[in-house]
Amino acid sequence: MKEMIQNLVDALNLSPDNVPLRLQVANLMMNEKMYAEAADQLSEVLKRSYGHTSAQQQLAECFYHLGKYSAAIITYEQLDFEQLPVQSAAFFIRSLIKEHSIEQAIELYRHLLMQHPQFSDEEIDRELRLGSSTDTGDDDFMMDDSSFFLEKPTTKFSDVGGMKNVKNEISLKIIQPLKNPDLYKAFGKKAGGGILLYGPPGCGKTFIAKATAGEIDAKFISIGLHDILDMWIGNSEKNLHQVFEVARANKPCVLFFDEVDALGSSRSDLKQSAMRHVINQFLAELDGVDADNEGILILAATNAPWSVDGAFRRPGRFDRIIFVAPPDEEARVDILQQLLKDKPVGEMDVKKIAAQSEGYSGADFNAVIDIAIEDKLTQSIETGELQPLTTKDILRALKVHKPTTQEWFSSARNYALYANESGLYDDILKYLKIKR
Numbered sequence: 001m002k003e004m005i006q007n008l009v010d011a012l013n014l015s016p017d018n019v020p021l022r023l024q025v026a027n028l029m030m031n032e033k034m035y036a037e038a039a040d041q042l043s044e045v046l047k048r049s050y051g052h053t054s055a056q057q058q059l060a061e062c063f064y065h066l067g068k069y070s071a072a073i074i075t076y077e078q079l080d081f082e083q084l085p086v087q088s089a090a091f092f093i094r095s096l097i098k099e100h101s102i103e104q105a106i107e108l109y110r111h112l113l114m115q116h117p118q119f120s121d122e123e124i125d126r127e128l129r130l131g132s133s134t135d136t137g138d139d140d141f142m143m144d145d146s147s148f149f150l151e152k153p154t155t156k157f158s159d160v161g162g163m164k165n166v167k168n169e170i171s172l173k174i175i176q177p178l179k180n181p182d183l184y185k186a187f188g189k190k191a192g193g194g195i196l197l198y199g200p201p202g203c204g205k206t207f208i209a210k211a212t213a214g215e216i217d218a219k220f221i222s223i224g225l226h227d228i229l230d231m232w233i234g235n236s237e238k239n240l241h242q243v244f245e246v247a248r249a250n251k252p253c254v255l256f257f258d259e260v261d262a263l264g265s266s267r268s269d270l271k272q273s274a275m276r277h278v279i280n281q282f283l284a285e286l287d288g289v290d291a292d293n294e295g296i297l298i299l300a301a302t303n304a305p306w307s308v309d310g311a312f313r314r315p316g317r318f319d320r321i322i323f324v325a326p327p328d329e330e331a332r333v334d335i336l337q338q339l340l341k342d343k344p345v346g347e348m349d350v351k352k353i354a355a356q357s358e359g360y361s362g363a364d365f366n367a368v369i370d371i372a373i374e375d376k377l378t379q380s381i382e383t384g385e386l387q388p389l390t391t392k393d394i395l396r397a398l399k400v401h402k403p404t405t406q407e408w409f410s411s412a413r414n415y416a417l418y419a420n421e422s423g424l425y426d427d428i429l430k431y432l433k434i435k436r
């Protein structure tokens with residue numbers, strides 16, 4: 001083979017402008033892993049035939065194999081990503097990873113998954129933390145819904161403080177059917193349908209959704225609908241379909257839709273009619289009309305359940321609506337223990353703190369502990385000694401950071417009182433101790 005290549009190179013020296021021949025030679029060289037030589041030939045092609053797409057693509061590939069990642073990136077960037085063959089796209093993404101351009105890598109990876117839901121690449125998955133997320137819940141970065149598209153959380157139900165009812169419901173309604181499909185069938189129970197979580201901010205809706213995936217060792221796809229709709233105007237239906245396809249290709253999988261109120265029917269703006277199409281597409285996907293949703297657990301969350309289109313609540317869709325209340329005293333003890341478990345702690349009476357923190361959410365406790373830690377850091381620096389957190393520090397921080405859940409109830413209360421069809425919001429009234 002090497003000999004044949006040499007003969008062809010000799011021929012090229014006689015007719016240097018023979019582009020097809022040069023491409024042929026470059027191809028053979030690449031097959032023989034002679035990437036440096038192939039790169040030279042491809043550069044010659046590009047000198048003569050500027051912007052030659054497949055030459056550029058192959059040149060980039062050579063750069064990749066030669067470990068010249070930034071050259072590979074620059075070359076790939078001149079090409080239309082959507083037109084790249086999957087393998088080239090993967091080389092591109094790997095080059096970005098090697099050059100530590102993680103954000104861009106993730107962005108392109110999302111794109112690639114949209115086009116090819118079946119695509120999987122161990123190295124890319126590993127580097128972009130798909131499949132190895134080590135989220136323990138106290139890491140804001142990892143909780144940012146927009147940072148990761150597809151991940152494999154390790155957070156379990158046991159990492160979530162309180163929320164007993166919610167855990168039970170999720171277990172009964174979607175985890176058990178997944179684990180014992182035959183049993184459910186025998187009783188004539190159709191698996192499928194999702195759970196809609198609603199409630200004030202910071203009380204663990206997103207957190208429990210992710211923990212559901214961790215609990216059953218499933219993948220997790222989180223979709224922030226507000227962002228997605230804005231980003232996808234015009235293309236939303238197709239993309240929504242792709243999201244479901246990605247989930248179907250990655251079973252078992254928890255598919256989590258955040259801010260479903262974005263799909264409200266009560267929107268009166270210009271997006272209205274476009275929105276109708278998206279809603280219909282969403283409903284079709286939920287119903288699994290053309291596809292099989294078995295193995296996909298569907299969860300959604302909202303602060304404004306009253307804005308969610310009623311069609312979503314029909315049987316087989318989001319037919320369980322669960323109120324995620326601010327934690328009660330017992331749950332607050334549990335959450336505080338969770339949040340403090342990896343921190344340097346001295347004398348700490350979580351019961352006492354829990355008794356004095358009515359209305360505080362998990363997110364509020366994160367903020368409170370942050371404030372206390374900052375104080376402790378300052379003290380530690382001053383004294384030159386590590387000062388552990390104590391009860392007093394947390395109680396003091398409670399005075400600085402006020403609970404953020406109460407504001408939500410001032411509007412929720414009105415819906416619960418005056419728009420409470422079929423007792424949908426009875427749980428809100430119960431929480432507020434209002435009798436009907």
Ligand SMILES: Nc1ncnc2c1ncn2[C@@H]1O[C@H](COP(=O)(O)OP(=O)(O)OP(=O)(O)O)[C@@H](O)[C@H]1O
Nearest residue numbers: 137143160161201202203204205206207335362363
């Ligand atoms: N029950 C809980 N146990 C432990 N930590 C919690 C709990 N609830 C909330 N937290 C902490 O608070 C953070 C915020 O919670 P989360 O994002 O799940 O709230 P949310 O209900 O989704 O709020 P939003 O309505 O604003 O989206 C979590 O990342 C977690 O660190």
Ligand SMILES: [Mg+2]
Nearest residue numbers: 205206258301
């Ligand atoms: Mg959330």
